[in-house]
Amino acid sequence: MLSDFAPILVFLAVCVAFGAGVQALASWFGPRRPSAAKDLPYECGIVPVESARRRFSVSFYVTAMLFIIFDVESIFLLPWATIVRQLKVFGVVEMGVFIAALLIGLIYVWAKGALRWD
């Protein structure tokens, strides 16, 4: 059974070899001229204004968690959409139940004030 997974092992080996190889080649053959501007952290091209090591509002985490939940919902919707015709009405109802449960969760966090920013 385990030999079925040999292609994955080969794939992993190729990935590691390619990544390490490119890095090694670049460091051996590439020219190196460091400057103050090059050593700055890359922030989408904008000059950083201060250290990133500061406290962030907990609201970011709550928003991120809510995002993940609805992100996963859309991931579930994709495979469901490909076979919804075979599942007939039952499949639509099932997905309705799933989305209703998520909707109730949304109502809950809304009423609890998790979506307020201040």
Place this chain on the structure above:
Amino acid sequence: MTVLGVLPVLAPPPGIDILGLLPEVILAGGFIVLMMLDLVTAPAQRGWLAVVSVVAVAGAFGATVWCWFDAATPRTVYFGAFAYDRFGLFINAIILVSTALVLMITPQYLNRRGLHYGEYYALILGAATGMMLLAGAGSLMVIFLAIELLSIALYILSGFNRTEPRSQEAAMKYLLLGGFASGFLLFGMALIYGETGHTQLTLIAAAITNGGGTVDPLLMAGIALLFVGLAFKISAAPFHTWTPDVYQGAPTSVTTFMSVTTKVAAFAALIRVFSYTFGEPLIYDRWKIIVYFVAIASMVVGNVAALRQTSLKRVLGYSGIAQGGYILIGVVVLTPAATWGSLYYLASYAVANIGAFAVITVMANRGEDLDSYASLRGLAFRRPYVAAAMGLFLLSLGGFPPTAGFFAKFFVFAAAIGAHELPLALWGIGTSAVSVFYYLRVGLLMYTRPQPDEPSYNWSRTSLSGGGVLALTAAGTLVMGIFVTLVLNIAVSAQNGIVLHG
């Protein structure tokens, strides 16, 4: 004929059978309803949420009883992902009765400690749903999902006393170690899947049988890692280190709940996976060594460490580790008698342990939990009925007749001796003798008259629901110890009914 089959348009495709999940669906529905009710319930009215949750649990229990008669011929539902059999339903019944008892002692305790938030009830029902799914899980993926569902709810519940550092510590410890254990569990599942090509337990068993007499070391590594993940949930030594801290730090009503139901559900999965899926002699001979060692280690570590504790919650935590060791004997031994012995043990452990923790819960006053040995002194002179009930629970946990614990130990040890595993039974009997010391010590403290100059403790008055829970658990402990066959017949039937073929 399924529930939705009444409407022809809504007829589900073959293989999907909601009936097989009826108790779980009812409980999950209760979970969602409670979440919504919490939003519209005034803080002073939150006691009604407890009533609603008890109604949901009662509904799920009714469905479980109905399914018991319906599941005379066991089968798997949802393409083999879930087992619809009396074994799972027996565990469901223990979990639901325990949940109802915990919900009955909860509102008063939460009010006293100023923790009465509505989410508590929703989370308890969510955890119970996860445990019931775990009891019936027929596939590795369902086992993982069920464990995550119950764990995440319990992580939050153990940190429910948000302003108390000890509760925060309990939640943090449980979360970190639980996440670690989930990692082991998943890694083990991945290796088992890699070796056998299946996640469904019945197909894994068939693949191992057809393996041709050789055992791949990676399969054994997967089985060992899977065992580590489940052993963490039953808090078996040496994976027990979180137990006393979490039991002590979590609100007592939560400890009551998790100390019993998590263990019961995880043992159901352990028996289903190890005794009935990995029962093939070739691999049994190998994993038996691990489980054998863990069973003895749990008995020794739990009982010896409990001797040195001064907090009743910690004593019961270590005692739970030891009890887990005794039940593991029923997993090591593969005979049917060992399985129904374990089931009987789980039921007896549930009533006695819920009762013992319920005593601590109903005694707690506004400021503290009153679980130290010093605060127990003289309880019998102020609250004679509570102390008598506590004494009964301790006798049951210690394995004295005529309580449930005596026959539970008797069945498990007898099964070990019947399968020529005399050393296991001797370890069990020897460590039980050690356990008598600390159980009796608590009992003696309660019946020791306090010195005149000692501070008197303000034990809370026992409410009607709290007294009712103590009366029910005490009655259960005695009934299971005197009219043994009542529960024994159900346990034997549950063992007979376990589903073996997809």
